[in-house]
Amino acid sequence: MQVTMCPERAIMEHVTSKWGVLVLQVLHDGSSWRFSDLRRELQSVVSEKMLTQTLRTLERDGFVHREVYPVIPPHVEYSLTPLGKGAAHHLVALASWIGEHSAEVTESQERYDMS
Amino acid sequence: MQVTMCPERAIMEHVTSKWGVLVLQVLHDGSSWRFSDLRRELQSVVSEKMLTQTLRTLERDGFVHREVYPVIPPHVEYSLTPLGKGAAHHLVALASWIGEHSAEVTESQERYDMS
């Protein structure tokens, strides 16, 4: 495996970043989200700064489309590009697999903590 | 989406952690790896401490099996459990997708940095 900091690993770190994972999952429903709606959906566990930073990185990678409506007050919508849908698809598959197996993991953790 | 710190999100963060991603990918070949061989494979980009920490977390979650041979000098082998293979499978799928699309991402980045 190529493990030095190659482009692939950098991209992987963007996609699997703490907030990137959540953003991609939310956007995966296919619709557009306003900045503040995204924040609300993430129940404010993410700060504005980190949400912005995450969205910028994903936009730069071509995963997220940022549509700005030049009105006052500002109106910006985020959605997945076709490329982003591909990445999000795998992430959602992983998340769903975890959902199906979280009980096994929790049991394993309890067994581990016991001994 | 459930976004408060639920078990699922914690598990996701273990799996998608910086070193967890790499370790699961390496172990995905199905064989057992000794501690120092893992370090070598990761070309020493990971410190002993973080590798240990990562392996402990994955072992606790039931993804990694740790086999200790009580000999001197110590001999320990790490491998994936059936559960771990399931998780690693999705991770490898994502990594492979990224490999196939990294050129598109790089182009997007260059376009973004241009403007």
Add this chain to the structure above:
DNA sequence: CTGTATCCGCCTTGATACTG
């Protein structure tokens, strides 16, 4: 509303030394 800029605390990470 959608950000950017700044400051700052703290946690993760890494380096080093040491142990069984």
Add this chain to the structure above:
DNA sequence: CAGTATCAAGGCGGATACAG
């Protein structure tokens, strides 16, 4: 060989203020 312990440093992330 396979770790653990300790400590230092940097960056991540949060809070706040403010701009367009």
